[in-house]
Amino acid sequence: MNKANDISAELASMGSSLAGLSRKMPYFVTQGYFEQFGDSLQQTMKEISEPDIATAWPKSMPYAAPDGYFNELTGALVAAAMDSGLTADVPKTIPFHTPAGYFETLPQQMLAAAKATDPVKKETRFIPLRRRKMLRPIQWAAAAVLVVTIGMGGYEAYFNRQFNNPEQMLASVNNNDIQDYLQHTYRLDVSHITDNNEINNIPLDNKEIIQYLDETGWDMTE
Amino acid sequence: MPEPPDQIDDHIIVASFKDEKLREASFTRLVRKYQERLYWHIRRMVVEHEDTNDILQNVFIKVWKNLGEFREESNLYTWLYRIGTNESLTWIEQQKRRTSVSLSDNEDVFSERLTAQRDFDPNKIEWKLQQAIQTLPEKQKVVFNLRYYDEMPYEDMSGVLGTSVGALKASYHHAVKKVEAYLKGD
Numbered sequence: 001m002n003k004a005n006d007i008s009a010e011l012a013s014m015g016s017s018l019a020g021l022s023r024k025m026p027y028f029v030t031q032g033y034f035e036q037f038g039d040s041l042q043q044t045m046k047e048i049s050e051p052d053i054a055t056a057w058p059k060s061m062p063y064a065a066p067d068g069y070f071n072e073l074t075g076a077l078v079a080a081a082m083d084s085g086l087t088a089d090v091p092k093t094i095p096f097h098t099p100a101g102y103f104e105t106l107p108q109q110m111l112a113a114a115k116a117t118d119p120v121k122k123e124t125r126f127i128p129l130r131r132r133k134m135l136r137p138i139q140w141a142a143a144a145v146l147v148v149t150i151g152m153g154g155y156e157a158y159f160n161r162q163f164n165n166p167e168q169m170l171a172s173v174n175n176n177d178i179q180d181y182l183q184h185t186y187r188l189d190v191s192h193i194t195d196n197n198e199i200n201n202i203p204l205d206n207k208e209i210i211q212y213l214d215e216t217g218w219d220m221t222e
Numbered sequence: 223m224p225e226p227p228d229q230i231d232d233h234i235i236v237a238s239f240k241d242e243k244l245r246e247a248s249f250t251r252l253v254r255k256y257q258e259r260l261y262w263h264i265r266r267m268v269v270e271h272e273d274t275n276d277i278l279q280n281v282f283i284k285v286w287k288n289l290g291e292f293r294e295e296s297n298l299y300t301w302l303y304r305i306g307t308n309e310s311l312t313w314i315e316q317q318k319r320r321t322s323v324s325l326s327d328n329e330d331v332f333s334e335r336l337t338a339q340r341d342f343d344p345n346k347i348e349w350k351l352q353q354a355i356q357t358l359p360e361k362q363k364v365v366f367n368l369r370y371y372d373e374m375p376y377e378d379m380s381g382v383l384g385t386s387v388g389a390l391k392a393s394y395h396h397a398v399k400k401v402e403a404y405l406k407g408d
Contacts, residue, residue, distance in 0.1 A: 007373050016398050017405070018351075023371055026348035027265055028340040034261070037278075038253050044279050045286065 231255070232298035239289050249289070253282055256299065259372065260306045266355070266367045267310045269335040277313055281306050300381040303374075307364055307382055314360060332356045347405075354404035358397055365390055366397040 011019035235255075238248035260281060265274040284305055292301060321331065333356050336342065336349070343349055355363055364383065368374040369390075376387045383390070 007370065011398065014395065014398055016402055018370070018398060018402065021347060021351065024348055025262060025266075025371075026339075026341065026343075026346065026352060027269075027271070029261075029271065034258055037257050037261075038250060040275075041253060041279055041282055045283060048283070 229297065233294070236289065236292055236294060236298060249286060252285070252289075252298075256302055257282075259299075260302060263303065263306055263367065263372060264310050266352075266371065267360075267363060268313065269332055269339065269356075273313065277306075277309050281309050284309070296381045297378065300378045303368070303382045311360060311364075350405055351401065354401040357404055358400060362393050362397045362400075365393045366401070369394050
């Protein structure tokens, strides 16, 4: 099978002008490169398999920086930058504002803050081994109480949340319950109203309903 | 259908490599057999001879380390080409990161290397073709080179690149069109 003909035939089938082009590589390779490559490779492999002699070399620097060099470095760099004119065009006014009297009261505030951070000398507490052992169960019990409290609060908040919205509150109440309540409390028979299909066509806004209920003494938050 | 002599030879190389006493001899035979093919495959991607030499050495060092575990699920030569391709693509990625260039800038970097090559002649079609190939995305460049220059069957190319034969055919087709368009536009 002549692969070269296959490639040319494939390119010809694509209608490509590459079909008739030379596939000679134009790159230069030094004479004898391939003959010597094997030896060069062996040399490389020998070198990388040898122990790294660099591990025996010292890591300490033979140089020393002048005394105090790094302490003064920041100031020197800033001064050099300013001298170079890099900051020449940078305005020197600071655009931020401070509250009135800020700097007058600052020293007292700083003193108070500094005193507050003074370490309080405490005597080292010695906890007998028996009490230390008792501390662990007490800690677990406290954690359990906390979890239960948070859980109960979350349960309460979750289920009560559903009824913060008056509309949702009303929607959650069964219609029969509403009818029974109206009948029992106000002797109002609403069945003849609800049976009337026309009631559904009355254009009433929910807000209007809630407002009416509020005005007639219904407490939506109960 | 009997295997071609080339593949029988590869079986012998792999088998003898696993023998401690024959390892060096089989490795030397393998290097002599594949060095030029792999060299040109790599150089078509990275252009410079020195970079190609470094990558080629890395490829054969990897072969030395891993040929003992080679299970011959693929052909030896597709395995070698896979290592060569991956090493080249990894090297190209490292170069991109070192020089912090975008992909389009990367094309210019390799185009510049091309024009700096000894005996470069923009009037010669072989150089124009290399310039056209350098404008292709990396993977497409590999597909084009493997098919056009190495005459690799799509099935073997699939083993090298881990891409389906259909996708490779489509990629090659697009690459040919792009190269043609570049040559016509020149």
